[in-house]
Amino acid sequence: MSEPKIRPHVIVKPPKHLDAATSGPLEKEIILSATQPGIIVILDMTDVAFVSSAGIRFLLVTKDRLRRLSGELWLAKVNSNVLEVLTICALDRVLIIRDSVEQTLVDLAQSH
Secondary structure: OOOOOOOOEEEEOOOOEEOHHHHHHHHHHHHHHOOOOOOEEEEEOOOOOEEOHHHHHHHHHHHHHHHHOOOEEEEEOOOHHHHHHHHHOOHHHOOEEEOOHHHHHHHHHHOO
16 A cells, blocks of 8 residues: 655754744745745654744745745644734634644545
8 A cells, every 4th residue: 555645845944943043034935945835844843932923924925925936834843832922913814723743634634
């Protein structure tokens, strides 16, 4: 039996703080790795403990940029404090958020 096909994706692990100092380099990393149309960028948020307004802007701009390439931005393993900020900003309604990277990969395999 063959393994299920998973949609094209890349996993990117942001630093502890997603803010003005880190979003620029992270955006460049995503641009360089997300060249394939329809690609899914998974942000493994395991280490992210803080998201500033610049980090929120980064998430929205990245989501929009990927959408224009028929891609998507998925967040995985968002800690409770960061999730609270995203929820207050209503980003939990516009971003795809999963409990773990593993669950994200399962969902990608099922959505192919």
